[in-house]
Amino acid sequence: MESKAIEGSRELKEQLLDMEKLKYCFECGICTASCPVIEIIPNYYNPRILLEQILLDLDKVLKKETLWLCAWCYRCHKRCPQRLKVPEIFLAIRKIATQQGHFEGFSEALRLVSRHVPFPATYCWVCLHPERAMVDRQFVEKTLKDAASLSAKKRKAVSTQEAEKYEVAVIGSGPAGLTGAYELAQKGFPVTIFESMPKPGGMLQKCLPIYRLPKDVLDAEIARMKDLGIAFRTNVTIGKDLTIEKLRQEGFRAIFIATGAHKSRELNVKGCNLEGVVRALEFLEEANVGRAKVGEKVVVIGGGNVAIDAARTTLQMGANEVAILYRRSREEMPANPWEVREAEAEGVEIQFLVSPKRILGKNGRVTGLECIKMNLVEPDESGRRAPVPVEGSEFTVEADMVVLAIGETPDLAFLPKEIDITEAGTIAVDPFTMETSVPGVFAGGDVVSGPASVVEAIVAGKRAASSIERYLKGEV
Numbered sequence: 024m025e026s027k028a029i030e031g032s033r034e035l036k037e038q039l040l041d042m043e044k045l046k047y048c049f050e051c052g053i054c055t056a057s058c059p060v061i062e063i064i065p066n067y068y069n070p071r072i073l074l075e076q077i078l079l080d081l082d083k084v085l086k087k088e089t090l091w092l093c094a095w096c097y098r099c100h101k102r103c104p105q106r107l108k109v110p111e112i113f114l115a116i117r118k119i120a121t122q123q124g125h126f127e128g129f130s131e132a133l134r135l136v137s138r139h140v141p142f143p144a145t146y147c148w149v150c151l152h153p154e155r156a157m158v159d160r161q162f163v164e165k166t167l168k169d170a171a172s173l174s175a176k177k178r179k180a181v182s183t184q185e186a187e188k189y190e191v192a193v194i195g196s197g198p199a200g201l202t203g204a205y206e207l208a209q210k211g212f213p214v215t216i217f218e219s220m221p222k223p224g225g226m227l228q229k230c231l232p233i234y235r236l237p238k239d240v241l242d243a244e245i246a247r248m249k250d251l252g253i254a255f256r257t258n259v260t261i262g263k264d265l266t267i268e269k270l271r272q273e274g275f276r277a278i279f280i281a282t283g284a285h286k287s288r289e290l291n292v293k294g295c296n297l298e299g300v301v302r303a304l305e306f307l308e309e310a311n312v313g314r315a316k317v318g319e320k321v322v323v324i325g326g327g328n329v330a331i332d333a334a335r336t337t338l339q340m341g342a343n344e345v346a347i348l349y350r351r352s353r354e355e356m357p358a359n360p361w362e363v364r365e366a367e368a369e370g371v372e373i374q375f376l377v378s379p380k381r382i383l384g385k386n387g388r389v390t391g392l393e394c395i396k397m398n399l400v401e402p403d404e405s406g407r408r409a410p411v412p413v414e415g416s417e418f419t420v421e422a423d424m425v426v427l428a429i430g431e432t433p434d435l436a437f438l439p440k441e442i443d444i445t446e447a448g449t450i451a452v453d454p455f456t457m458e459t460s461v462p463g464v465f466a467g468g469d470v471v472s473g474p475a476s477v478v479e480a481i482v483a484g485k486r487a488a489s490s491i492e493r494y495l496k497g498e499v
Contacts, residue, residue: 054070094477130170142244197469198477200484218258222257224241232310267461285433287431290379325349378395380393397412398413439461457486
């Protein structure tokens with residue numbers, strides 16, 4: 024594993040300490056089996072092979088495009104029996120490549136992404152995170168532009184008389200919906216996307232903070248999708264303005280439901296209706312359009328990526344103190360570990376093993392929280408150790424703003440009763456075809472899986488498009 028690239032660099036050697044575990048890897052293949060990037064960029068990327076190449080010839084890996092393709096979903100880390108932090112191993116090597124000026128692999132990686140992802144610039148900033156490897160932003164933007172122009176000729180929709188007979192409706196314009204629509208349009212099917220918000224983009228548009236995704240990047244890529252012939256009907260809420268049955272009557276032969284998970288879970292404690300208590304998704308949406316207000320002392324309740332986004336956003340908007348309360352330990356925290364570290368580096372305080380008992384208020388406005396300390400016992404149905412209150416450990420936290428970020432769930436009120444729903448409150452689909460209990464109606468993304476990453480939503484969109492094509496052509 025020793026290489027000229029890391030000689031004399033104590034910092035890099037410390038970053039690569041986790042790599043020592045690679046020598047004792049079980050070779051179980053779980054990292055590869057868990058990786059969604061493999062489905063997006065087949066025949067190019069395999070995390071297990073890349074880890075092996077790092078051990079055998081690190082200097083050669085510095086120039087490879089595969090080094091830059093990890094999408095930071097951490098599925099491999101969460102399922103690895105040795106808890107290897109695979110994305111962070113790759114990041115350490117990326118930093119070496121950047122320091123030594125090896126950008127050829129990064130440029131080729133973006134060309135690959137541009138051929139397989141309908142919104143490569145958005146995907147780059149949200150998933151690949153070149154800035155973490157200290158790659159210059161201007162260089163990234165130029166490389167993205169060059170990569171997109173090279174693949175533009177391959178992005179023209181292929182029209183066939185057979186495909187033109189079958190119109191497809193896509194409900195929701197998040198990453199799963201956009202991907203499914205793009206794949207079907209490429210095959211020649213007329214596609215219309217229905218979006219309840221004024222602008223398409225779903226969660227990418229609505230809730231991702233600007234520091235993670237500049238909205239002009241997303242808008243430009245949606246404009247290019249419109250140029251392919253994909254129709255967008257915004258401000259249309261299915262279940263209110265239109266129904267699935269009405270879409271069928273309008274001539275849509277297949278329907279893809281990709282409405283995401285935009286409904287905030289409720290916190291069952293007293294005081295949630297006080298002024299100054301907000302739900303994270305609503306706050307992030309307001310922040311994106313410049314209407315949000317923040318307090319001086321902000322407390323965020325939750326431990327997922329939305330909680331991290333909300334905390335960092337309040338801090339960047341001028342809050343003096345921002346704290347996250349999470350009822351489990353750091354190891355059980357579902358948020359991306361790198362996002363957690365970035366939040367802490369910016370000044371967000373995270374209190375682990377703490378849960379709110381009630382939200383305190385005066386004259387109708389929040390003034391703080393009564394909290395209780397927790398202990399972890401045996402794992403619950405989520406596979407994580409379950410938190411239980413420590414008797415007599417109550418304490419008070421001052422706050423003039425409380426952000427509830429305890430999870431998101433799909434809003435399925437628009438569905439007809441014929442479509443089956445799981446016990447978890449998601450749409451039930453055939454795991455192979457992604458078809459619902461109603462023939463010709465498919466679903467994918469967070470509305471099926473629950474909250475997940477952008478890269479997983481892209482995979483769902485591709486799978487659904489493939490199944491819809493076979494369904495329309497009468498293939499099994």
